[in-house]
Amino acid sequence: MEDPLVWRAGDGPAGEWLERVLDLLAGPQPDGYLVRGDIRWPDHPYGRWTHRGLDVSGLAEVLAAEGVDGLCALTHDGDAPDTGRVAIEPLVWQDRGPQADPVPFAEATPLGTSAGRVRLSAEVRSLADLGAWLGQLSPLLTDALPDPGWSAAPLDVPLAAAFLHRRDGILVSVHSLESRQRQGAGAGRQMLLRSDATRLPGHARLLGGDAVVQTRPVRTVADLASWLNGLAEAWQVRPLMRPGAWAGAAPLPPLSRAQVWSIEDGAPVLMVHRKGPRTMMVRGPAAELARWAAPLLEPVVHEDVPVSAHRLRLARWLRQIEGAVFRGPAAWTVPHVAAPLESAELAAWLHTHCPDGRMGVGGIADGTAELLGAHTSRGAGLTITGRRVA
Template sequence: MLRDPLVWRAGDGPMAEWLAGVGERLLGPQPGGCTVRGDLRWPDRPYGVPVGTGLTAGEVAELLTAEGVDGLYVRTGGGPRLAEPRVEIAPLAEGDRGPDGPGVRILQVEPAGAPAGTVPVFARIRTPDELGAWIGLLTPVLAQAPPPARWPAATLATPLGATLHHRRDGILLDLQPLAEAEQRGVNATSRVQLQCVAADFPQRAVLLAAAAVLEERPLPGVRDLAGWLGELAAAWGGQPVPVPGRWAGAAALPPGTRASVLRIDGDEAELMLRRPGRSELWARGPVTRVAGWAGPLLDPALHEEAPTASRRRLARWLEHTGRAALGADARWSVDRLAEPLTAAGLADWLAAHCPGRAVAVDRVTEGAVTLTGTRTSDGRAIVTGRRSGHP
């Protein structure tokens, strides 16, 4: 694995040189120097106290070396507004901050002024190619440059604010609606997040190189959903999404349905269909196999609700939904039952324990489908369908 430029360990060279490089790339000129905070104790000093202020990179290195710090990493993240990101330097080995822990001597190093280095950790994005250009600017603080990718220049339906979050265990790229990010920063609602280990970021970042990944799409009908999934499959190098039949393609989705890529986590993506007045519908699976795990969403039955008041109708819906989602008869499990149920058996159980409710699909993954609307008098029951013969 390639070395992360935002992590320093004893033996990587002088700490002062690494701190100076971080300062140039991420902090920019800091006439007020840096503050080192430490002596954190719970509960009387939960944020520590300044143990050094107005320090240069060399002076910070002297202080940390004297404290025995032998590893550092850079934390970046969102601030109160998009243009006010946080950049902090913290020890790799941090003490226990809990009420029974020994406390933390050195907590972090922070600049006196706003970060303004040569590498911007936030960006305003109006087209996918602007996102690609910004990711290219991050190269000095990445393990390697991103591979070539064609980033479309088409204007996004909603401009986005992008923030790079770096942690010891990886990178999170957070894309938010720009207006909310400008006003509320880290409190804004995310549109899509990409998360991975730092060394994989250049390869994972190109998964964002499509408007279909970055936009929330209105989907009036199943045919529109098929088109959106097809764009995702093409962008991620997967097999084509099957074309829905004439009747299925013409079927309407619940009014106001809007779909988006919620997150890309490693080599998996999570999609969300939002429907006003209804619970969300989720789907998750490997980015290169969208057709396999998201293709079942093209069956209109997966977007329907089945009332528990009609056992026969509910049983038919459960049987159809299981086959559509799994490609085989489903074995239904309830978290409070020892043995699995058939569709008819589950319909009986839901009618008895969830009266007056409407059951719907909650989540689809490779090899499993879960339901919502399964709240009983003792709380929500977790109902999962899997292929018969599979655990």
């Protein structure tokens, strides 16, 4: 079975799968389970309770009677940092619309608090806490996830972590503990790891560093270099070359902060917050951090330029960005402009068509750089994409 939290017809009796999964995720439920179904337009667009108080065997009988051929256990954040919720839903879910036949089964949920043998959420006050919590997720995965033995030193900012199972994979969300306590399940997340039941044991190892799970204030390029090399140490990859004294002392925009925003199938997305509306996102494989994150140590990458500046100044800034990101000339793509432009041509185009805004680098990934902040004469924002000239 590729995912222990998914059942398909042919995998064996659905009742046995329900018994095992609900023991792991929901635990004893004296009040039983609630089934919601009979979704129909316009009478019951959100469904209604069709059964209440079922035990697991009764739930299996109801689902068998409905002819369900695939089930998925979905997990969600709970109201508190150390709680979670579980729902059993059809593996394939489609919004059939008002013209379709009624949907007989939408979800089954426990009437009590979910408290299975596997903790879906946990308070995390050290990397050791995080590693131990990840290890106890092993029954939900295809392979065991051993406790990695991370540091027990207290984190600067305590965290709350949650295991979120979806039809298309697994999310491990990390919030600050304070935000989860204050805002509940609606708290803005600190970091998100996206994986699946087969690869999570390998991907989870990327969480084992303070620099990975904590936001770091950065005032200079040297601060940013120190943070990036903290990531390199956690991921056991080649460190970045430290910037020279002049470049390292270059200030970053006020109130800049650096964090790992997400890890998508083993590829980290780094974010540098800055004062104002724009942040910078940089993405690449963890093993090649020293290659794709190196442009962050070039001071010009953190600078803005007024789009209303003289075209010669714009062209000079664009050439500096090309040198920092691509180590050579780039071809710039502008929406609704037929052919790519070189830096001088782009500067002339911006000088003519964009009277407003401050332009800066918004993203670097997959061999491209995005410039944000330019506005056309009609006030529309532009995303300009650069690629290295072969």
